Amino acid sequence: MKNRFFLFLITSILFSYSSSAQNAILKGVVLDENNTPVQGANITFNNSGTQSNKNGVYELSIPANKEIQVVISHIALKSLQFTIKLEENQEYELNPVLKTNVEQISTVVISGRERKIVEGITTLDPETIRTTPSANAGVEGLLKSLPGVSSNNELSTQYSVRGGNYDENLVYVNEIEVYRPFLIRSGQQEGLSFVNTDLVRNVDFSAGGFQVKYGDRLSSVLDITYKRPTRIGATADLSLLGGSISAGGISKNKKLSGIVGIRYRDNSLLVNARNTETNFQPLFADIQTYLSYNVSDKFELGFLGNLAINKYDYQPLREQVNFGTLQTVQALIVSYQGQEEDQYDTYFGALKGTYRPNDNLTLKLIASGYQTQEQEYYDILAAYALGTVNTDIGSEDLGEVEFAEGVGSQLTHARNDLDALIFNLEHKGTYIADTHQFDWGIKYTSEDIKDRLQEYEIVDSAGFSIRPPIFDFVNDQPYTPFASPLVPFVSVRAINDVKIDRISGYAQYSIRTTIKESEIWANIGVRAHNWNIYGSTVASTDSQIVLSPRAQLAIKPNWKADMIFRVSGGLYHQPPFYRELRDSLGIVRPEVQAQQSLHLVVGNDYSFKMWDRPFKLTSEVYYKKLTDVNPYTIENVRIRYRARNNAEAYAQGLDLRLNGEFVPGTESWVSLGYLKTEENIDNRGYISRPTDQRLKIGVLFQDYVPSIPSLKMYLNMVYQTGVPGGSPSYADPYDFQSRLRDYRRADLGISYVVVDPNKRLREGHFLNTFRELNLGFEIYNIFDNQNSITNTFVRDASSQRQFAIPNFLTPRVFNVRLGMKF
Incomplete structure (x- = not known):
């Protein structure tokens, strides 16, 4: 046992990992x-x-x-x-x-998984997803342990891939594209990812260089396949953060099968553990189903439906943030009044027909509709004091602010409403002839967005209302009387009614053959995307069109060593979605063009045996050259675009992942990623992009006690260097290139399997009604690291300095879980 314990410690330090x-x-x-x-x-x-x-x-x-x-x-x-x-x-x-x-x-x-390996696709095990401990458990929680995937907010399901932002990732469920809410600006407001892990059968992920059939985004593809039940069964998972129930079954004639899942999420355990005293009442719930019906042996009809309610009531009370050095400890104390009430209701439905006239030809028709109704209402008055903290251990006032260097207040107000309706109609086809494969598709999309944006911020310091830093304004008091009107520091008011029609299509050809006993797989294709923007509040513009040719090549030489070499590249375009058309003042600019990225990815898979157990080392080098870039800033997890194609950028890096059986019978991995991404705005020179995550190490480690194999351990660890910390309103990003502190997090899960198919109790025992039953507890952020997501910029009135004060994320939190299958 001691040897296993020391092996675990050594493996953790080296960021090793095991397999399922x-x-x-x-x-x-x-x-x-x-x-x-x-x-x-x-x-x-x-x-x-x-x-x-x-x-x-x-x-x-x-x-x-x-x-x-x-x-x-x-x-x-x-x-x-x-x-x-x-x-x-x-x-x-x-x-x-x-x-x-x-x-x-x-x-x-x-x-x-042979075909997916040559295509450069990472396949994740659904059972590993369900058992991996994470404050935001699910597919996204496991993705963040992969190289090239970054996130510095455990309260959010959003992630960036190889320098891209949150809007650059495609997500499909059973080949149906899914969307996320628009107005989310804080990870606390996010309740549930669209993907219900209880329903998942396969998870495929590509971090770049993907085929043309996957769509028009710049960074990644997450392709989910839901289960098709072969028996009647049910699962349940309960914890202090909420719970989920799912059930599935199949009809007697085997024509109709279906699965349904209900989830509930309550983030109070996480949010109330932060250093902000709050009254917090969240309600995050959804119901989701996938039904399939075999009309005949050649035609199948499927339905995917989802209804989600996300209600967020937040009333902050008081907060104290200590920062600085050991010699000079400073603190920001904030007292709050007011509250925030947000609600996001989404409705999604899709029909998918699959027709197979013969073994070579498959034809699909997909129709889907997505509606989101969102409101973001808040009025919060924050009165703050910035000062020096008493560090005298023997003092009665230890930890209290002794001298206030700056005092002031801030009033933030919003009445934001959004209603979006998105409709898709798509045809896909596949024809296979021996070693040749042809894929094609055409898709029509209609987007109808109605948006009211009303926000303002008033900043006050020592009784004086601070105006926005407009250069042509001069305040020469007391020598000249101040006669200008008082205005908010930030004020945004806009009403937008925008419609976008899109037509896109693709065609690709794949071949698998051999050359001198070496296996060859190649793919080449092209995408086209045409869109037109119009509406009662925007000036109609000419339609735009982009072409995206892409290619992949994989070679498996006839060597003693089991290796696969891959190279992929091409053009990737991201035609602007509504969020990318709206600038910081809420004005929609239909002239915004598609961002363009030239990708080149070179990779290698090396499969080998170590300790008589299977291992695989995957390595990829990539380079992306971006033009017509639409610069943006990240406010927690909300992206605000400039709605101008006035920048160019690049991203380059190296991703490594070693996975295998570090512990017999389990799968673990360790990943290493290096990334550098910079942008040049208006030819002023290159600066770091908001997602410039230089170094990332991720570990997924699974273990068990040899004498008690039912007692299992799961460890999920991430280390990431800090990203740029952002800038205050109206500030020039070229003047604010300081970085947040490094992100370090380790989540530990311990579970005991009471019942499973290989462990049955005595005949007649009541626990045998379960196919599986396990009990466990989880420790999130076990080392209690203080990670930050953004900075709050506070001005010292006496010195006119601005302090970047970190907004800390969740501390160490304990959770209890109960899982069962019937």
């Missing part, structure tokens, strides 16, 4: 030629196996990372034999058809 279970799941429904479920079919490999139930459903656990000979047989039908190779903890659905008059013994190797 050494088995995989093969499941599905056995059918006959009439599409009738077959009861009593034997599904076997070696000396193990199972039988299909009366509904033809089977589930078989097989060894992972090995070629396994599986035989499916029935006394009245011909046997089916094949070879399958799956990754650790992968679930593969196979619905075989046993025939009566055709011999069907074959040897087909089914490799779960």
Whole structure:
């Protein structure tokens, strides 16, 4: 036990990691030629196996990372034999058809992730996602441990990839594009990611160099596939942060299957642990479903639906932030009045029809609608005092402010409303002929946005209202009487009614072949995107169009070493969405053009064995040259664009990830990322972009007690160097290039498996009603590091200096979890 403990410490220091279970799941429904479920079919490999139930459903656990000979047989039908190779903890659905008059013994190797590896796609295990501890648990929480993916706010599900911002990431669920709310400006306001991890079957992620079929964004693609149940079952997960329940099932004739999930989230545990005293009443809840119906053996209809309610009531009371050095400790004390009431209601529905006239051709038609109704109302008066803290240990006033160097107040007001309706109609097709594959698609999008923006900020210091720093204004008091009107320091008022019509399409060709015993995979394609902006509050402009050619090449040489080399590149465009059209004053500028990025990514996958266990080292070098850049600033997690294409930029870096079985039977990884990204605004010279995250180290480590394998440990660690800390309102970003402190965070989870399929209690025990049952607790930020998300800039009236005071994130927090499956 001591040796394991020291191994854990050493591995943690080196930021090592492990992998998830050494088995995989093969499941599905056995059918006959009439599409009738077959009861009593034997599904076997070696000396193990199972039988299909009366509904033809089977589930078989097989060894992972090995070629396994599986035989499916029935006394009245011909046997089916094949070879399958799956990754650790992968679930593969196979619905075989046993025939009566055709011999069907074959040897087909089914490799779960081979195609995705050559395409440069990272596949994440859904079970690892569900067990990884994170203050914002889910897919995004695990993504942040990957190289090239950065986030310095555990209260937010947003992430930046290789120097891009939060708006540059594509998210798909079952090939259907999903959206996020517009007005979110604080991680505290974010309740739930769209992706419900209880429903997830596959997770694919690409950090750059992706194919043309994935759409028009500059940074990344997250491609989610939801489960298709093969049996009736349910799951539940409860914790101090909320809970989730999901259920799925399949009809007797196997034509209709569906899964539904309900989630509730309460961030009070996290927010109330911060150094701001608050009254906080959040309500984050959603219900989501995916239904599929086999109309025939060639046509399938699917429906994805989501209803989300995010209500956020926030009343800050008091806050004290200490900063400075050990010799000179300063503090900002703030007393608040007022409150904030925000609400985001989103409605999403999509229909997807899939038609397969033969084994070579697949045709899809997808229609989706998304509506978001958002309001952001707040009136908060903050009275502050900036001073020196008493550090005398023997004093009764230890920790109190002794001398106030600056006092003042700030009133912030907002009445922001937004109603957006987005409709998509898309056709996709795939044709496969031997080693050749053709993909194409065309998509129409209609966006209708109605927006009222009303914000102001009044700043007062020692009784004087501070005006915005407008250069042509001169205040020569007391020699000249002050006759100008008082105005807010910041004031934004706008009403926008904007409509955008888009037509986009793509065509791509892929081939897999061999050259001198080396395997070759290549892909080439082009995207086109045309859009037109109009509305009652904007001047109509000519439509714009962009073309985006891209290519990928992967080579697996016939070497003793198992290596794959990849290179990909091309043009990537991001036609402006509504947020990118609106400038800092709320004015919509339809002349904004698409941002353009030239990508070049070179990568290598090296699979090897160490300690007789499988490992893989993935490395990628990338360079992105961006033109027509629309500069922006980040206010917590809200992005404010200048709505001008007046900059150019670049991003370059290196990503490394080593994953494998550091502990037998588990998967862990350690990732290292180096990034440098800068921009040149109006040819004034290059400065760091807001996402210039130079160094990032991430670790996912899984372990268990050898003598008690049901007692498991999960560790999720991230270290990131600080990003630029932003600038005050009206300030020139060239004058504010100081950085936030480094972001360091470690989340630990301990769980005990009471029941699982391999651990059943005595017959008749009431706990055997559960297929799985586990208890656990989590410690977020176990080292209690003080991380910051932004700076608050406060002026010292006597010296006229501005202090950048960090806004700290969550401290150490304890959570308890209960998970179960039926």
